[in-house]
Amino acid sequence: MTHRLQLWWARYRRNATLDLPLLALLLAACGLGLMVLYSAGGGDTGLVLKxxxxxxxxxxxxxxxxxxxxxxxxxxxxxxxxxxxxxLIAVAVLGEGRGAQRWLDFGFVRFQPSEILKLAVPMTLAGYLHERVLPPSLLDLIVLGALTAVPALLIIEQPDLGT
Structure with missing residues (x-):
């Protein structure tokens, strides 16, 4: 099993593009966050484990x-x-959480669809621009605006604008 894991790790390292100093900072921030959670939770290890x-x-x-x-x-x-x-459209119809329509409850997990769009919108815009000659034309700017406006308007319809 160890040999398989080593082979997988070698293949992963060949293909992955990780910024190791940034990864170290991320892990340090997570560790610090866990310590703060433990302290703020009065020593409750259940919260820290979750x-x-x-x-x-x-x-x-x-x-x-x-x-x-x-x-x-x-x-x-x-x-x-x-x-x-x-x-997000499903949230407008079905979702609710703490008085605001922003969550979908799948039973085993409550989910906020706007989280997907925090990554999907910039990636979609970047993919669109990748296929175009820069600087973008007026039509390209209109398409980019529409791609941004659709989720933005759906999120504005929710009482929670924290997203």
């Missing part, structure tokens, strides 16, 4: 995304954008 699990899941997602080639991210970003917009 947050540690969330950090681990986020770190796994970071490693996966770092491993993907940029062309794949460019190809998938319009799909992530479309799913995010559809989920």
């Amino acid at each position: 947050q540690s699990l969330r950090f681990a899941l986020g770190f796994a997602a970071l490693l996966l995304i770092a491993w993907l080639p940029p062309a794949a991210l460019r190809r998938w970003s319009p799909w992530a954008y479309a799913v995010g917009v559809l989920l």
Whole structure:
């Protein structure tokens, strides 16, 4: 098993583009956050364990995304954008959380679709511009504005503008 893990890690390191100093700062910030949570929670380790699990899941997602080639991210970003917009529409119809319509409850997890769009919108805009000659034309600017306005208007409809 160890040999397989070493092979996987070697292949991952060949394909991934990680900024190690930035990664070290991220891990330090996560560690500091866990210490503050432990202190603020009065020594409750349950909160720290839950947050540690969330950090681990986020770190796994970071490693996966770092491993993907940029062309794949460019190809998938319009799909992530479309799913995010559809989920925002679903929030307008079905969602609620603490008096504001911004969450979807799937039973095992409560989810805020606007989080997908925090990544999908800039990636979609960058993918669109990647295929164009710069500087962008007026038509390109209108398309970019529309791509930004659709999720923005759906989020403005929600009482929570923290996103």
